[in-house]
Amino acid sequence: MFTGIIETLGEVGKLNREGSNLHITIKSTLANELKIDQSVAHNGVCLTVVSLNGNTYTVTAIDETLQKTNLGNLAVGDKVNLERAMILGSRLDGHIVQGHVDQTGTCTKIEEKDGSWVFYFEYDASKNNPTIEKGSITIDGTSLTVVDSEKHAFSVAIIPYTYEHTRFNTYEVGSVVNLEFDVIGKYVAKLMSH
Structure with a gap:
């Protein structure tokens, strides 16, 4: 669950196709605060952190996600809106956002x-x-x-x-x-x- 209040911009550092999956490596100031298995919204798409390396982390988008969103159009150097999952008990400054792009x-x-x-x-x-x-x-x-x-x-x-x-x-x-x-x-x- 997210609020739609963007925390920061990330930058696409690397794109790696593996079958129909796209592994997206993001450079971000948030990277050192993340952990593996954490959910992060990328341009509003909820994706799971699968690896961490210094100031970068990697998430994987499956084919269905690539077909329904703009993530398949990403190029190295593109900026990405980032938001970590909402903390229960905090103010809801935006609105209820699921991270499931329609x-x-x-x-x-x-x-x-x-x-x-x-x-x-x-x-x-x-x-x-x-x-x-x-x-x-x-x-x-x-x-x-x-x-x-x-x-x-x-x-x-x-x-x-x-x-x-x-x-x-x-x-x-x-x-x-x-x-x-x-x-x-x-x-x-x-x-x-x-």
């Missing part, structure tokens, strides 16, 4: 507005993942509030702190992002469909 979306427009930014995204609505205005959405692991919502698109406003400390400063029109829709909204949508 689908990807594509950035369609970026507007600078008086020192902040509005990012617009589209996604495949046939998967029945809802957004609602002022509801929660997770983009590459970052907990955000939906500004405008349509059946297949939404926008979010990004403050300078979030822009500087997450992958948002690397996005451009056409960037593919991981989307995890609000867990409560998903349950309500499922119940309403029956």
Whole structure:
């Protein structure tokens, strides 16, 4: 379980394919605080630490994860949003994030507005993942509030702190992002469909 509050950015140091698996080695200031078997969200995808080496650690993404997320598009040197699992009893500053990406979306427009930014995204609505205005959405692991919502698109406003400390400063029109829709909204949508 995560909160969607990004702790730091990591950098992809090495990618190693083994069958359909991808071993991802990340350089991060968090590495010396991690332990093997610990869960860490990478662009919102919960992955298990399988090895540690100084200021780097390695996680493994299976084929299903690579097919449903943007992790298969990673290249050495890419920045990755990182968050360790939530500590029970701490404040929940973002919203409940499972680390289970529902689908990807594509950035369609970026507007600078008086020192902040509005990012617009589209996604495949046939998967029945809802957004609602002022509801929660997770983009590459970052907990955000939906500004405008349509059946297949939404926008979010990004403050300078979030822009500087997450992958948002690397996005451009056409960037593919991981989307995890609000867990409560998903349950309500499922119940309403029956």
